Amino acid sequence: MSYIILVVDDSPSMRKVVMKIIEMSGFPVNQFHEAGNGLEGLECCREQPVDLIVTDLNMPGMDGLTFIEQLHQDPDLRQIPVIIVSTEGRAEIVDEAKDLGVVEFINKPFQAETIAKTMYRMLGVENDVRNDGTSETPDF
Amino acid sequence: MTSETMELLKRLTFDIMQEMCFLFRSDTPDSPEVSGENTLVRVDCGKTYQIYLRFDSRLAETIAQNLLGAEAEAVDDTLRRSALTEIANMVGGNFINQMALDISTKVSIPRIVEKDWNDQEFDTPARISTEWLYIDKRPLQLAIVEQAG
Numbered sequence: 001m002s003y004i005i006l007v008v009d010d011s012p013s014m015r016k017v018v019m020k021i022i023e024m025s026g027f028p029v030n031q032f033h034e035a036g037n038g039l040e041g042l043e044c045c046r047e048q049p050v051d052l053i054v055t056d057l058n059m060p061g062m063d064g065l066t067f068i069e070q071l072h073q074d075p076d077l078r079q080i081p082v083i084i085v086s087t088e089g090r091a092e093i094v095d096e097a098k099d100l101g102v103v104e105f106i107n108k109p110f111q112a113e114t115i116a117k118t119m120y121r122m123l124g125v126e127n128d129v130r131n132d133g134t135s136e137t138p139d140f
Numbered sequence: 141m142t143s144e145t146m147e148l149l150k151r152l153t154f155d156i157m158q159e160m161c162f163l164f165r166s167d168t169p170d171s172p173e174v175s176g177e178n179t180l181v182r183v184d185c186g187k188t189y190q191i192y193l194r195f196d197s198r199l200a201e202t203i204a205q206n207l208l209g210a211e212a213e214a215v216d217d218t219l220r221r222s223a224l225t226e227i228a229n230m231v232g233g234n235f236i237n238q239m240a241l242d243i244s245t246k247v248s249i250p251r252i253v254e255k256d257w258n259d260q261e262f263d264t265p266a267r268i269s270t271e272w273l274y275i276d277k278r279p280l281q282l283a284i285v286e287q288a289g
Contacts, residue, residue, distance in 0.1 A: 010249070011225065011226040011229065013204070013207060013223040017207060017208060024209075058229070079235070087230050088233060090237060090240075090243060093243070108160075108233065109160045109233075110159070110160075130243070
């Protein structure tokens with residue numbers, strides 16, 4: 001099975017970094033979608049299927065927490081797992097995200113393997129997705 | 141503003157360069173300067189702090205290529221600028237975390253600016269501290285402005 005992943009960040013370079021890391025990890029990606037803020041992310045989710053969302057918090061237009069809140073209010077979208085990748089580390093914000101059901105929070109800066117391992121774990125994907133016979137998470 | 145504030149800023153910057161761009165600190169020469177083209181990025185941490193990062197042009201190129209894992213020809217001006225503002229975003233966001241600033245304090249959207257701290261007019265008293273960092277043997281000038289009130 002391969003997955004459709006939505007990457008939401010107002011920084012084009014950070015979107016590319018996240019997508020590149022996911023690709024290099026060997027994670028089975030069917031397709032990437034990109035959005036520059038929560039509003040665009042919401043539109044994307046409503047128009048096409050998405051299996052996983054990786055989102056920043058601090059974005060113009062619609063920030064990450066509002067985006068997640070909106071997802072939760074939509075019965076068709078609330079089951080999509082969400083990973084937050086953000087510089088935000090204050091307990092109040094992390095708690096607010098957890099109250100919205102977000103269970104994975106990655107702080108920037110991050111190591112490449114952190115995002116990949118988190119995705120494997122969240123989606124329950126076997127981390128031996130390469131054909132090299134190894135059973136370990138790919139070494140970055 | 142204490143010298144510890146600038147030391148924190150320096151440490152954050154070095155950590156981010158290392159972790160995200162695989163670039164390491166090098167010794168600072170006696171007379172550091174950014175000559176020729178450079179890019180100045182500003183990020184605000186609430187109303188109290190303004191942080192500036194002035195990137196030497198070659199350092200900026202290297203940062204963008206390393207961050208994106210791309211060759212030079214694949215990195216256009218838009219991506220280069222985006223990479224630098226993203227670095228500033230990480231510096232600003234982590235500065236807020238490390239300083240344990242009030243929850244209402246938000247990091248601004250970083251932007252590339254022409255005017256630096258010397259060209260600003262401050263409506264409240266401001267203390268300014270600047271430092272030079274050398275990363276991958278290229279200069280990066282850091283400045284932090286702390287405004288009262």
